[in-house]
Amino acid sequence: MTERTLVLLKPDSIQRRLAGRIISRFEDKGLNLVAMKMMRVTPELAKRHYAEHAAKAWYPSLEGFITSGPIVAMLIEGPEAIRVIREMVGATNGRDAAAGTIRGTFGSSRQLNLVHASDGPVAAKREADIFFRPEEINGFEPTLRPWVAANDEV
Ligand code: CDP
Ligand code: MG
Numbered sequence: 001m002t003e004r005t006l007v008l009l010k011p012d013s014i015q016r017r018l019a020g021r022i023i024s025r026f027e028d029k030g031l032n033l034v035a036m037k038m039m040r041v042t043p044e045l046a047k048r049h050y051a052e053h054a055a056k057a058w059y060p061s062l063e064g065f066i067t068s069g070p071i072v073a074m075l076i077e078g079p080e081a082i083r084v085i086r087e088m089v090g091a092t093n094g095r096d097a098a099a100g101t102i103r104g105t106f107g108s109s110r111q112l113n114l115v116h117a118s119d120g121p122v123a124a125k126r127e128a129d130i131f132f133r134p135e136e137i138n139g140f141e142p143t144l145r146p147w148v149a150a151n152d153e154v
Pocket of ligand 2: 119
């Protein structure tokens with residue numbers, strides 16, 4: 001099933017100049033970028049996006065990090081994109097994330113873990129609505145599609 005999910009390149013990705021390499025992984029996988037912008041997360045936006053964590057003891061530290069510099073927000077589309085991208089991203093802590101995942105490859109921190117990816121369909125819809133207006137989303141039919149998966153798979 002074709003899904004859309006929210007991916008954020010957190011401030012450490014931008015500061016470490018890893019944005020291009022991380023985006024390439026999603027393109028290489030055959031997923032579609034359908035929305036993308038560079039922006040700054042405000043404390044208000046951080047509290048909305050991380051609502052499930054806002055009462056936790058470590059939340060103020062997370063808010064400090066996510067608002068500390070520019071991020072890139074993206075919507076990425078593809079077959080089972082939500083689960084596939086979570087698996088490409090890896091476990092929260094870069095020290096636990098499997099080798100070959102984005103966090104496992106580039107990260108060694110629990111907080112500075114480079115990327116956010118929605119954890120399920122409800123979160124994907126909620127988070128897409130927080131970061132993008134409908135006119136900022138540019139879906140398209142990739143001409144490569146017949147070479148990425150069989151017709152009866154998607
Ligand atoms: O991003 P993910 O869904 O893997 O992890 P989470 O448990 O939903 O936590 C959201 C984000 O909070 C993480 O990606 C970390 O950047 C940060 N975090 C933190 O700063 N301190 C913790 N003890 C746990 C998570
Ligand atoms: Mg999470």
